[in-house]
Amino acid sequence: MPRVSLSLEEMTVPDALARLRNGELDLAAIHHIPALERDFAQLPLCSTQFVVAMREGHPLAGARRLAELLDAERIVTAGADHFPHSVMMSMFNAHGLPLPQRRLRALSSFAVTLGLVARSDVIGCFTKPLAAMVAPLGIRAARLDDMLPSYALSILSRRDLLPTPAVTQFIACLRQAADETLT
Structure with a gap:
């Protein structure tokens, strides 16, 4: 217009x-x-599934359960006071797991998130279509047996x-x- x-x-x-x-x-x-x-x-x-994303060759790439990823450092887009609205809280609560303690906050920079997930051992949570789109950057979805929340x-x-x-x-x-x- x-x-x-x-x-x-x-x-x-x-x-x-x-x-x-x-x-x-x-x-x-x-x-x-x-x-x-x-x-x-x-x-x-719309609705889609979430996946845990990490760089190709990540030390935890073979993890099959969400519990195996509890100690990994992850990048989150919510501040500590906004977690009731977060996908991560839903994900871990659904499996009776505590929230991971190692959180790196990037409240409004998707470019930072992509760079860190692609080039370090930080893991993230992306929608399934987004994970497919960023696969050329060397980012892979973890093949977890646990069901993750839909978005x-x-x-x-x-x-x-x-x-x-x-x-x-x-x-x-x-x-x-x-x-x-x-x-």
Whole structure:
């Protein structure tokens, strides 16, 4: 659409909710939140599986259970106070495991995450399609027997605001991109 300003930013779930609430954001594309506050609307976009990702040749590449990865250093995109919204918490809680203690936080830099996972012994958690896309960088999905959580992506907006034509068009673009990526 002509004369539309579009800004894409990575941020935590609590930050996105705060910025939606105060009107700084029109929408947020983030993982599904089961107990979402009533002043927000949540529109499902897509769902995919998570994988644990590490560099090719990683010392723990042969791990078959999530418990075997507890002592590994991992990169996370959530701060300590945002873990209730994190995939990592869901992943370890589902298997009755404590949260790993060795966490490196990269709150808003996917490039840093990719570089560290590809070139060091830091491990990460990616969606399955993303892991396939970054495989040329030498990043591999661990072949775990444990079932990992799915990632349900939703579009969040304020319930009391109607979307502008630009927002409606952008949501259509997000849907198309999700369909093309996951099929």
